[in-house]
Amino acid sequence: MPTARPTRPTLEAVAAHAGVSRATVSRVVNGGAGVRAEVRERVRRSVRALGYAPNIAARSLVTRRTGAVAVVIAEPESRVFTDPFFSRQLRGIGRELARHDTQSLLMLQERDEDHERIGRYLAGGHVDGALMFSLHGPPPGAAAVRAGLPTVYGGRPGWPGADADPGLSYVDADNAGGARLAVTHLLAAGRRRIAVLTGPLDQTSAQDRLAGYHEALRAAGLEPEPSLAENGGFTVEGGARAMARLLEREPALDAVFAGSDQMAVGALRSLREAGRRVPGDVAVVGFDDLESAAWTDPPLTTVRQDVEGMGRLMARLLLRRIAAGGAAPGPGEPEPEPGPAGPAEADTGPVITEARLVLRESA
């Protein structure tokens, strides 16, 4: 490493060093088309000698690609870094983007000011596209998305008007179907007072799992009772507190469908503290099938969604959108490289992945 901090060398400095024009340096930095090999080599030597870092802000004016993708999660660190759902989804996303030499830029959105700032960033042409998940309302950067920024959502978009937009691309699990499987299983085992722990109901995953619970009960001729539902906020602590409230209000409950494994872990704790045996007194089913589900006491029966696979799919759909939807190159500009599936009108619409029941011991 050097001992001084010079200001960044400019294009002009490279041009002077190599004895060529600014335009020639620019052409070499952007691939070298139309520049003699001997001159090209001379410019490259000057670039190396001066430690010139080609400004991709300038280069992207030509190619209109940055090689980077925004990954926006609308949750605070305290959730993203404690719920293994997020690291799994991000692993899938990161691996797939890396396979296509694309840099992922993770941004967390917690407060209104984050929403605005991320929106401005997305509008700024810094990224080729965006992945957004765990949204609790309209996405940041709506103007940028409207203006054509390729975007894929994780989870069904739920803000007003989203249903009417056929252009929205998203990946989701079959949340309602998975919930129906869970509750139908509990009913088949003879359970009749089945409680539900929901996630935050401003999220479509929480809404859809609750809807599946309602559907399964009604299909069995039972009417859902509001006193059997509690919001556990998709967290361990929230699940524990919600379970304690349910036990106090409905001591005769004989089963719980928890809308996430994290809440199921909390529910198991509260049930144990209340002296209830699982599954003897109360059967418990979770949702997600995270690593921890196999290690709870007793091991958790749960609905499996392929979280890492969903992350990979989101990244793949986005790369296709970027390849297919980018602005056409102008005269003399390089053709965009084809994406992983080629620039077809390929399947970039909603993809709903299967959710299936994994039987262990808790139900």
Added chain:
Amino acid sequence: MPTARPTRPTLEAVAAHAGVSRATVSRVVNGGAGVRAEVRERVRRSVRALGYAPNIAARSLVTRRTGAVAVVIAEPESRVFTDPFFSRQLRGIGRELARHDTQSLLMLQERDEDHERIGRYLAGGHVDGALMFSLHGPPPGAAAVRAGLPTVYGGRPGWPGADADPGLSYVDADNAGGARLAVTHLLAAGRRRIAVLTGPLDQTSAQDRLAGYHEALRAAGLEPEPSLAENGGFTVEGGARAMARLLEREPALDAVFAGSDQMAVGALRSLREAGRRVPGDVAVVGFDDLESAAWTDPPLTTVRQDVEGMGRLMARLLLRRIAAGGAAPGPGEPEPEPGPAGPAEADTGPVITEARLVLRESA
């Protein structure tokens, strides 16, 4: 949300819509200096009407600021998302950057290809500066840093030549001093066979904590014994395995200094499994004072470093470097805004924060 996906409107389209030149639109988008108020308002109406997203790639050619900062962690998701050290450091960084309306872009570096890709990204002019931590070797984007990209490191830089570079800016805890406190405390309590669990020795934090352990032993007239040291990789699992190996090899050990709380948690587990009482048979001291340290069984005596505060400090130093070190604006270009501490030759050098011993029950 719209139902069609038009291509992004261009500067030209805005110019045509407003009936002005491209250059005028460009001036308005970049602040409007030198444009009559009436024309400025007309252009702004066209920008809104077309949903034009000003391309900050273009704008940054003028202002040379992007409003974003890279945060690079040289660890895989599996560590970043399980060790609370990272979420705490990121919380400090994110909060401080948000206070100055700066977007943080998190990038994880696991493999060589990540190192290269992140290096290219940093060289590309997409960010105003970079924060890098948990490095195991030379940083990515060395060329960009050499070329003047403002950069602040978390932890003492340890690659060859780093010592000789007075321009390097970093924030670290007093790792050696903290380790000396821990081991001196164990010695004062009469412990004599004191083992050590180290982190990965390609990280300076691990090296410095081991050095502090050596110094404290020598100050007490004891010579460090290689058979009392094991690498636990800074993880719970690694700490558990390293402790088991130490117990097998050195059954008479009466204390352990674990170079991180995560390793201490693993060590407590292995000690319990081996039937050793803590602190009766074996005293244990950790390092970090993460939330979990107060909840171990028994509660963990540990060396406290202010991880969130270090994150805040890193962000503050970087914002100062950006304010002080950016390229001077050219003629007609706007002056850079002053940073949080003004563009002084402010303290942007290394900052070493205090580490202190927190006494609980494990030692």
